[in-house]
Amino acid sequence: MQNKYPQKPGIDFILKQAFFYWNKTLVFQLMFSIVYFAVFLTSLFFFASKYGIWDQQQELMNAFKISTEAYIKKAAELGATENSRYFSYAFLGTLVFLYPLNIGFFQIFRKIDLKEKIELSDLFLGYNGLNFFKYVGYFLFWILIYFMIAQTIILPFIWVLVTVFVAPLMFFDNRRSFEAISLNFKVLKSHFVEILVCVLVAFFFKYIGFAVFLIGGLFTFPFWNAMIYSLYKAVFSDKS
Template sequence: MQNNYPQKPGINLMLKQAFYYWNKTLVFQLMFSIVYFGVFFTSVFFFASKYGIWDQQQELVEAFKMSTEAYVQKATELGQSENSRYFSYAFLGTMVFLYPLNLGLFKIFRKVDLNEKIEPGDLFAGYSGLNFFKYIGYALFWFLVYHMIFATVILPVIWIMVTVFVAPLMFFMDKRIFEAIALNFQALKMFFVEVLVCVMVAFLFKYMGFALLFIGGLFTFPFWNAIIYAMYKNIFSEKS
């Protein structure tokens, strides 16, 4: 972590940098969203058809028309079915496969810092080489933990905060998963308020585009990565 700053990096500085990176790479933000949602919806629709999820939804609608109790009973029954489990596995696999796409934006932001030419292929940097398996391994671990604690409401927020820097630490500094989480926790203790405010802004801005205008969401959805990179850049030092 940075120890050569006369004072903590301010929230304003990190937010300004995040918007700068995002605005500077809008074309690649759009590319990110098109690829992400293209793969996501293609996969979801394919596996939903394959495992009869649309038919299950129709059964739920019919049960809801009867009574709330009938709906709950039918939802419980369908949720325990073999096809529902297979669809859940396919959904998880899709999310895990898409995760390395975020790392491509980190590479693009770094190229902005270095004033290097950005190429479309940079967006897929997370899929290059054997490190791809490290990234999807982490993504699988992250989503499994998130799924287990999702119902608690508060714990998912804590989990996001505790792991917000893991991806750039793995990508830029080649840290292992638990080593990166430990460094993330140390940074969180020192910059809790800054990280919390930036995460809240990132979450609101990320989905604001969909709320105001659907097409706008294609540009705002990847903003999360810009704010993570801006915080990482100000909090951590890659000097050995």
């Protein structure tokens, strides 16, 4: 595929396309969320029990009843324990393991464009062969940077904008992660408003299902992937 930078796409068109792909794949959106949260919650409860996190939470609650200072002191004390570190590693590992599940949507959306039959196996494409290690390696790098800057207000959001196209560039153009970040940065400078607005809409819609419709969040949670694909198509002109 070759990339060129066309005229700035209309935000309304990008949004319509994103909701079109999302609406066409509601069954897969639901399946994604069920698999994602089943694995995530199972892992969370397993490792929380294994490393005594529930007991630590009870200690924190008891400290909170005494005073805020006692709570802060206890939290710092427990956070420095070996079990807390192991639980943090397990939590991070679970998030990294689940990331390739997002990649399958790029295959699904492309098949919609090509009018090809969508199969259940498409959703798990990111776990096939070396693909798994490629995407897991990238997301491990991404999330470590994110956690390092998480205490700032603006830097995490900037990091999201700078990397929003990395996954599709790796998937469709077989770009390396750092090369994809460089291309993403160039595009961000020329399409900043469009990318900013779409990212904000995607973030809001991604979680509104849980806030308003509760179980509806299972359908809206993966919406982010539809927005990324729509943005990618609008910003990058793909030619085989």
